[in-house]
Amino acid sequence: xxxxxxxxxxxxxxxxxxxxxxxxxxxxxxxxxxxxxxxxxxxxxxxxxxxxxxxxxxxxxxxxxxxxxxxxxxxxxxxxxxxxxxxxxxxxxxxxxxxxxxxxxxxxxxxxxxxxxxxxxxxxxxxxxxxxxxxxxxxxxxxxxxxxxxxxxxxxxxxxxxxxxxxxxxxxxxxxxxxxxxxxxxxxxxxxxxxxxxxxxxxxxxxxxxxxxxxxxxxxxxxxxxxxxxxxxxxxxxxxxxxxxxxxxxxxxxxxxxxxxxxxxxxxxxxxxxxxxxxxxxxxxxxxxxxxxxxxxxxxxxxxxxxxxxxxxxxxxxxxxxxxxxxxxxxxxxxxxxxxxxxxxxxxxxxxxxxxxxxxxxxxxxxxxxxxxxxxxxxxxxxxxxxxxxxxxxxxxxxxxxxxxxxx
Amino acid sequence: xxxxxxxxxxxxxxxxxxxxxxxxxxxxxxxxxxxxxxxxxxxxxxxxxxxxxxxxxxxxxxxxxxxxxxxxxxxxxxxxxxxxxxxxxxxxxxxxxxxxxxxxxxx
Numbered sequence: 067x068x069x070x071x072x073x074x075x076x077x078x079x080x081x082x083x084x085x086x087x088x089x090x091x092x093x094x095x096x097x098x099x100x101x102x103x104x105x106x107x108x109x110x111x112x113x114x115x116x117x118x119x120x121x122x123x124x125x126x127x128x129x130x131x132x133x134x135x136x137x138x139x140x141x142x143x144x145x146x147x148x149x150x151x152x153x154x155x156x157x158x159x160x161x162x163x164x165x166x167x168x169x170x171x172x173x174x175x176x177x178x179x180x181x182x183x184x185x186x187x188x189x190x191x192x193x194x195x196x197x198x199x200x201x202x203x204x205x206x207x208x209x210x211x212x213x214x215x216x217x218x219x220x221x222x223x224x225x226x227x228x229x230x231x232x233x234x235x236x237x238x239x240x241x242x243x244x245x246x247x248x249x250x251x252x253x254x255x256x257x258x259x260x261x262x263x264x265x266x267x268x269x270x271x272x273x274x275x276x277x278x279x280x281x282x283x284x285x286x287x288x289x290x291x292x293x294x295x296x297x298x299x300x301x302x303x304x305x306x307x308x309x310x311x312x313x314x315x316x317x318x319x320x321x322x323x324x325x326x327x328x329x330x331x332x333x334x335x336x337x338x339x340x341x342x343x344x345x346x347x348x349x350x351x352x353x354x355x356x357x358x359x360x361x362x363x364x365x366x367x368x369x370x371x372x373x374x375x376x377x378x379x380x381x382x383x384x385x386x387x388x389x390x391x392x393x394x395x396x397x398x399x400x401x402x403x404x405x406x407x408x409x410x411x412x413x414x415x416x417x418x419x420x421x422x423x424x425x426x427x428x429x430x431x432x433x434x435x436x437x438x439x440x441x442x443x444x445x446x447x448x449x450x451x452x453x454x455x456x457x458x459x460x461x462x463x464x465x466x467x468x469x470x471x472x473x474x
Numbered sequence: 475x476x477x478x479x480x481x482x483x484x485x486x487x488x489x490x491x492x493x494x495x496x497x498x499x500x501x502x503x504x505x506x507x508x509x510x511x512x513x514x515x516x517x518x519x520x521x522x523x524x525x526x527x528x529x530x531x532x533x534x535x536x537x538x539x540x541x542x543x544x545x546x547x548x549x550x551x552x553x554x555x556x557x558x559x560x561x562x563x564x565x566x567x568x569x570x571x572x573x574x575x576x577x578x579x580x581x
Contacts, residue, residue, distance in 0.1 A: 137515040172519070173544050180548035181580075412513070422514035427550060 087124060087376045088113045094120050098461040102361065103402065106390035115373045121252075123364070124384045129391035129414065131373055135365055136386060136419035139164050142365035144421060146383065149364075154248025154262045155313070157306035161421065168420060171307055174299050178227060178288040179428050187286045188227065189431065195222050196436050200444050205473050208451070212324050212469040215441075220320040223432060227315075228308055229280055229287025233272060238316060241265045245313035250462050269312070273305055311425075318359040319429055321465025323437060326353030328466055329404035330442075331450040336406045341442065345406060350434035352406045355398075355413035361389035361464050363417060388414040389464065447474050476570045480507045483578035492565040498574060499523040499560035509576040516561040518542065521549040526556040526575040527563075534568045551577035 090113065093105055109116055109127045117124050126132055135142045144162050152158055160171040177183060199219040203209055221238035225231050230238070248262030273289070280290035288311060292304045299307075326349055330337040340349050367382045378384065391414045393401030398411060416423035423429075442448075449472040450456070457467045475491040478501055482488075492501040502510035502523070511522035518541065527535050539562045546553050560574065 133515065137517065139517075169519075169541060173541065176544070176548055181550045182547065412511075416513060418513070418515040418517075420514070420517040420519055422517065422519045424519075426513065426520070427548075 084372065084377050085375050087115065087117045087378065089117045089119050090125075091119045093118055095461060099459055101458070102387075102389060102461060102464075103393065106387060106393070107402070110390060110394060115376045115378070121385075122383075124378060124382055125387055126373060126384050127387045127390035127394075128374075129394040129397050132386040132388055132391040132414060133418050135373070135384060136363070136414075136417055136421065139365075139420055141368055141371050142384065143368050144168070144365060146364060146366050149249075150251040150254065151249045153259050154245055154251065155306055155309050156263070156266050157302060157309075159306045159310045160303075161310055161314075164420070171299055171303055172424060174292045174295055174304070175288045175307060175311070176424060178286055178291050179424055181427055181431075183286045184428055184431050188223075188428070189436070191226060192223055192432055193436050193440075195219065195226075196432075196440055200441055203445075203473055208470050208472045210468050211327065211471045212320070212466055216320040216323045216469070217316070219437070220316045220323070223319070224311065224315040227287060227428070228311055229276065229285065229289035230272065230308070230312075232276060237268070238312065241269055241309075242312050242316040245309060246317065246463065249313060266309070269309060270305060273308065277301075314360075315425060317463055317465070318425070319433060321357075321359040321463065322350070322354050322429065323433055324466045324469045325357045325359070326350060326433070326438065327441070327471070328450065328453070328456060328469060329353050329356060329406075331448070331471070332453050333404055333406075336404075337442075340406055341446075344439065346438040347430065347434040349406050349438060350430060351413065352404060352408065354415040355392045355401075356404045357458075357464055358389045358392055358413070358415040359463060359465055360415070360417075361460065362387050362462050363421070388417065445471075445473050448472065449474075476565055476567060476572075478565070478569065478572045478574060480505075480510075481573060481575045482508060483576060492569075494565055494567065496565050497561050498525070498563040498565060498572070501565060502560060502574075507576075510560060512561065514561075518545050518559060518561055521545050521559060523560040524549045524551050524553070524577055525558055525560050526554060526577065527558050528556060528573060528575070531569075531572055532556070534566075535563050535572070538562065549577075551580060 097105060106127050109125060114128045115126050126135060143164050145164055146162055149162055151162055160168050196219060199215060203214060217239050218235040221235040225233050225238050244261045244265040247258050251258040280293050284290050284294055289308055292298060330349060362385050364383050364385050367378055367380050370380050371378050416426040451472055455470055459467050477489055478492045479487055479489045490505040497516055499510060499512050499516055503512055513522045514520040542559055542562050545559060546557050
């Protein structure tokens with residue numbers, strides 16, 4: 067393996083003393099859920115690779131290391147036999163596969179998310195959907211944009227992309243949340259798996275109902291494309307992978323939108339400049355850099371491996387913290403602040419390596435090209451009167467839980 | 475060392491030295507070549523390192539990888555018969571003088 071990971075700025079010579087993995091006994095999941103950023107800042111400065119005792123996982127917090135880990139799947143596998151994703155999705159999904167098997171399943175869906183299909187099928191439809199959802203917002207009152215716009219519009223857009231337009235926004239959001247809650251159920255709370263099981267029953271029933279139609283009336287939705295492939299993957303894996311897209315395709319655009327709107331409304335000078343330059347795509351990229359909707363991704367070591375100054379044993383779970391990488395002082399000046407006009411550097415919110423976000427282009431198009439310009443055009447004077455009322459939460463997934471905006 | 479010339483859609487050319495064994499994508503990143511984003515870092519999962527290789531170099535750059543055409547179908551920029559993903563082209567001595575053209579962004 068390349069030597070660039072052997073300690074940042076250190077010498078790679080033979081005299082280097084390898085350290086035991088430091089242990090952080092104090093940080094709790096509750097602390098991280100409340101506000102992880104000061105904790106990550108301290109970790110980057112003092113213990114960039116550290117075992118967090120209360121989660122029994124190794125946290126990796128610098129941009130160099132997180133990127134390197136994701137780009138080396140032979141050493142850092144996505145396959146985690148203990149993952150609660152398996153019971154939650156009632157399947158071993160592509161998120162937890164490596165190599166050719168992962169690629170085959172992923173490429174089965176990929177045409178639906180391609181720029182070509184975005185242009186031919188989705189762009190006009192999404193513009194119509196966004197227009198409709200923004201138009202129905204009330205005026206002259208304070209509205210929770212998170213629950214009234216961000217969630218439902220993300221659900222509708224995803225439903226079409228997957229070929230599930232029969233499902234309601236409410237169903238899509240409920241399924242998504244239950245899958246996420248199950249996938250993050252490291253404590254193995256049976257109630258959470260009961261909830262995800264119930265969601266699986268509903269989703270399977272829908273898939274069975276619409277499969278025939280997607281064969282006879284083909285379109286470019288993910289389900290239809292997978293069903294009609296020359297060498298289709300097993301039906302069970304199509305189901306599993308549509309569920310992955312439901313679990314992963316609503317909260318990210320929802321949280322990204324809420325985060326960007328918050329960032330712009332709390333930085334009115336930047337908002338004015340964004341409007342003047344029509345720099346909506348820059349606002350999009352900065353919003354997801356600032357607070358990555360998916361903050362953390364787990365990998366499992368397939369061998370003993372040196373990360374920075376420490377040696378990590380085989381079969382350990384390392385958490386690559388892209389939320390922290392995105393604010394790494396080695397790359398970003400004042401990364402803790404929202405600044406649309408900062409010097410451009412790649413962030414890691416879409417990950418890297420084989421599991422690089424399949425929805426990256428569609429997210430950019432939908433939010434950067436369609437949603438943000440339209441929303442601020444319709445409501446040029448919307449106000450977040452009490453930013454302190456916005457509640458931020460999340461360790462694995464993070465964003466505002468509410469966004470009370472006065473719409474005039 | 476092997477020299478590689480990257481040509482932007484506006485004709486601007488930049489010749490850089492590449493290390494044997496690196497990919498052309500890695501070479502572009504090391505030299506901050508505009509238009510090579512390489513979001514997935516070379517895993518052939520994003521098509522943001524798309525380029526064009528002219529016929530006279532195509533033999534030397536070799537055949538496309540398995541699955542490269544499928545991924546090229548997902549490129550944001552215009553795909554032609556000359557299209558390749560720079561992450562799938564490995565720098566060898568035979569590529570000394572290689573010309574890599576970069577695509578224009580589609581509206």
